Amino acid sequence: METAHLLTDNHGHRLQQARELFFAHDALPEGLLPPLIAHSWQRCRRFGLSEIEQRVPGESLDRIALKTELERNRTLLLQSRPIMEHVYEQIRDSGSMVILADANGLLLETIGDADFVSRADRVSLVAGASWDENLRGTNAIGTALYEESAVAVLGAEHFLQHNGLLTCCASPIFGPDGRPIGVLDISGDSRSRQRHTLGLARLSASIVEKRLFEAVHTNDILVCFHHHADYLGSPKEGIAAVSADGQVIAINRNGTELLGIRQVDAVRRDFSIVFENSLAPLVDRLRHKPRSSCQVRVNGRNLHLQLRGELPALAIAGRVYDELPAQRTQRRTEAIATTPTKANLTLDTLNTGDMRLQAAIDRARRILGRDIPILIQGESGAGKEMFASAFHASGPRRDAPFVALNCASIPETLIESELFGYQGGAFTGARKEGAPGKILQAHGGTLFLDEIGDMPLNLQARLLRVLQERCVTPLGSTRALQVDISLVCATHRKLREEVARGAFREDLYYRLNGLAVTLPPLRERTDIRILVDKIATAEAGTAMDAPRFSEAALQTIEAYHWPGNIRQLFNAIRVAIALLDEGETLIEERHLPEELFESKADSPASRDESGAPAMPDGSLEEIGRHVAQRTLATVGGNISAAARQLGISRNTLYRKLGRL
Numbered sequence: 293m294e295t296a297h298l299l300t301d302n303h304g305h306r307l308q309q310a311r312e313l314f315f316a317h318d319a320l321p322e323g324l325l326p327p328l329i330a331h332s333w334q335r336c337r338r339f340g341l342s343e344i345e346q347r348v349p350g351e352s353l354d355r356i357a358l359k360t361e362l363e364r365n366r367t368l369l370l371q372s373r374p375i376m377e378h379v380y381e382q383i384r385d386s387g388s389m390v391i392l393a394d395a396n397g398l399l400l401e402t403i404g405d406a407d408f409v410s411r412a413d414r415v416s417l418v419a420g421a422s423w424d425e426n427l428r429g430t431n432a433i434g435t436a437l438y439e440e441s442a443v444a445v446l447g448a449e450h451f452l453q454h455n456g457l458l459t460c461c462a463s464p465i466f467g468p469d470g471r472p473i474g475v476l477d478i479s480g481d482s483r484s485r486q487r488h489t490l491g492l493a494r495l496s497a498s499i500v501e502k503r504l505f506e507a508v509h510t511n512d513i514l515v516c517f518h519h520h521a522d523y524l525g526s527p528k529e530g531i532a533a534v535s536a537d538g539q540v541i542a543i544n545r546n547g548t549e550l551l552g553i554r555q556v557d558a559v560r561r562d563f564s565i566v567f568e569n570s571l572a573p574l575v576d577r578l579r580h581k582p583r584s585s586c587q588v589r590v591n592g593r594n595l596h597l598q599l600r601g602e603l604p605a606l607a608i609a610g611r612v613y614d615e616l617p618a619q620r621t622q623r624r625t626e627a628i629a630t631t632p633t634k635a636n637l638t639l640d641t642l643n644t645g646d647m648r649l650q651a652a653i654d655r656a657r658r659i660l661g662r663d664i665p666i667l668i669q670g671e672s673g674a675g676k677e678m679f680a681s682a683f684h685a686s687g688p689r690r691d692a693p694f695v696a697l698n699c700a701s702i703p704e705t706l707i708e709s710e711l712f713g714y715q716g717g718a719f720t721g722a723r724k725e726g727a728p729g730k731i732l733q734a735h736g737g738t739l740f741l742d743e744i745g746d747m748p749l750n751l752q753a754r755l756l757r758v759l760q761e762r763c764v765t766p767l768g769s770t771r772a773l774q775v776d777i778s779l780v781c782a783t784h785r786k787l788r789e790e791v792a793r794g795a796f797r798e799d800l801y802y803r804l805n806g807l808a809v810t811l812p813p814l815r816e817r818t819d820i821r822i823l824v825d826k827i828a829t830a831e832a833g834t835a836m837d838a839p840r841f842s843e844a845a846l847q848t849i850e851a852y853h854w855p856g857n858i859r860q861l862f863n864a865i866r867v868a869i870a871l872l873d874e875g876e877t878l879i880e881e882r883h884l885p886e887e888l889f890e891s892k893a894d895s896p897a898s899r900d901e902s903g904a905p906a907m908p909d910g911s912l913e914e915i916g917r918h919v920a921q922r923t924l925a926t927v928g929g930n931i932s933a934a935a936r937q938l939g940i941s942r943n944t945l946y947r948k949l950g951r952l
């Protein structure tokens with residue numbers, strides 16, 4: 293009962309005492325004010341506001357700027373207007389007004405009693421004025437936005453003295469993504485306090501939220517639910533928007549409260565995980581009975597569930613489809629380019645007995661689920677991506693996406709849009725519908741940035757901002773979207789040295805370097821035999837008996853210096869298996885690639901003749917491409933290393949390879 297304390301007779305007297313203590317004696321008016329108001333007064337003082345201030349800097353937007361803001365908030369206005377009018381009908385005789393503000397406290401629209409409106413004008417309660425707490429001190433709109441909950445600010449509880457004539461009740465409006473997008477406020481004369489106004493503001497805001505959610509998800513299946521069947525269809529129901537292939541796309545705040553989960557734990561998860569039931573049978577049961585509901589058990593409690601919106605035509609094997617599964621799968625792969633985590637790959641299965649690797653695994657295991665960024669260092673091909681993938685699969689985010697981006701393997705000009713995404717039409721060649729970018733795709737899961745040391749400096753600054761603010765703004769957009777990602781980075785470079793030579797931002801380095809682990813190069817590992825056996829068994833699959841290795845072959849493998857690390861070993865084993873005759877399972881020296889018998893001094897990286905085909909006779913362009921390809925081959929496909937070796941930029945190397 294938020295307003296009860298204010299309705300007592302001595303409320304005004306207590307407020308005067310509180311103001312006297314706070315403003316004249318700099319003391320905390322404990323017990324005289326609701327704590328929420330006292331905290332707000334303290335914040336205002338920290339902002340440097342004075343309680344006797346009359347004029348607010350940047351008082352009101354001009355007509356054009358206001359029009360732009362109205363356009364920007366078009367959907368909010370469209371969905372709020374009928375509700376505001378309805379609310380005003382209810383309070384018409386109380387001399388009050390109904391106000392809609394945006395997520396920054398900018399007043400967008402007011403509907404009100406003419407007499408009160410003229411008085412409200414004097415305190416700038418008009419469209420175009422900002423009621424951000426920073427500017428206007430404690431007030432229902434600004435303070436509700438700060439608190440992200442419904443707030444009543446009555447009479448002299450307003451920080452600025454001249455707002456003392458107001459009594460205001462406001463409730464934030466949360467958008468379909470769960471973030472505040474506006475405020476609905478009911479303001480009136482401080483003498484006309486209404487006991488139920490705060491409840492009315494709260495209820496109206498939740499109706500607007502419901503309308504917004506339904507308006508945004510017109511093409512999705514809407515799963516509406518509540519513990520009591522009577523609440524279905526009311527502003528208290530939970531709603532989840534579910535795609536035709538059974539993924540929860542969005543869920544409202546009632547929904548997360550009813551299910552007792554966080555939004556990030558529901559969004560992008562399969563319906564069957566969030567609701568502990570398959571979607572397809574429900575669709576089949578309820579498809580032809582639009583208003584009926586059914587009961588399911590979720591988290592040990594009964595839940596009444598109703599389906600609305602677009603119900604798809606087909607239901608196959610627990611999933612529902614609005615088109616053939618194959619087509620949908622193809623589209624999904626295009627849309628969400630996540631790297632599939634390998635089956636059964638965890639930190640435990642990665643541990644094949646090498647002491648240094650085991651130490652790295654032990655350290656990583658300690659921070660599982662703690663959202664500490666991890667930086668994996670090691671030579672190219674040492675298994676950094678495998679390690680990142682195993683780390684993700686061993687933690688609580690294992691069912692969410694693992695999204696990888698190799699900063700060295702795509703042209704610098706594309707890293708930005710790949711990472712941050714873009715809005716449709718943001719640049720020439722951009723897809724019409726825009727793209728979400730890897731950071732957003734990884735929301736709720738893990739983002740793996742491979743070769744982070746190759747990220748251009750200007751993008752390092754943007755990445756740092758994303759990590760600090762936990763928000764991402766796609767190219768061409770002004771809207772920051774909140775993200776929850778666990779970050780894993782890898783590099784073959786010594787990042788500290790890169791910082792020292794100014795190629796890597798020091799602040800970003802410390803941000804990424806929550807836990808650093810270094811993977812040993814293959815030539816220094818003590819578990820090569822076990823690794824060889826594991827790779828050979830996996831590669832042979834079910835097509836043949838697991839291959840064995842002769843002692844001489846194993847010794848050759850152990851003696852080799854493996855410049856390409858596990859990637860090279862992996863390829864060598866594949867070639868050896870391919871060279872086995874039908875029915876043969878013993879890999880001998882003759883099956884191994886020739887390079888394994890060369891001494892280190894002869895190795896491809898250190899000699900002129902690399903073993904690659906002889907230089908072609910041809911145009912300079914062909915020779916350039918050949919040199920580029922050969923160098924790339926000697927460094928295991930690492931673009932940055934090849935560019936460095938040739939003394940050219942990565943872009944030039946791409947051009948020589950014909951990839952630009």
Ligand SMILES: Nc1ncnc2c1ncn2[C@@H]1O[C@H](COP(=O)(O)OP(=O)(O)OP(=O)(O)O)[C@@H](O)[C@H]1O
Pocket residue numbers: 642670671672673674675676677678679742782784826827858859862930
């Ligand atoms: N423990 C392992 N068991 C089997 N295969 C492995 C293992 N670790 C790595 N590999 C294989 O070796 C190859 C290289 O591994 P990965 O891509 O993880 O290395 P990396 O250090 O990230 O390389 P780069 O720095 O070049 O990106 C991959 O094909 C991977 O499947």
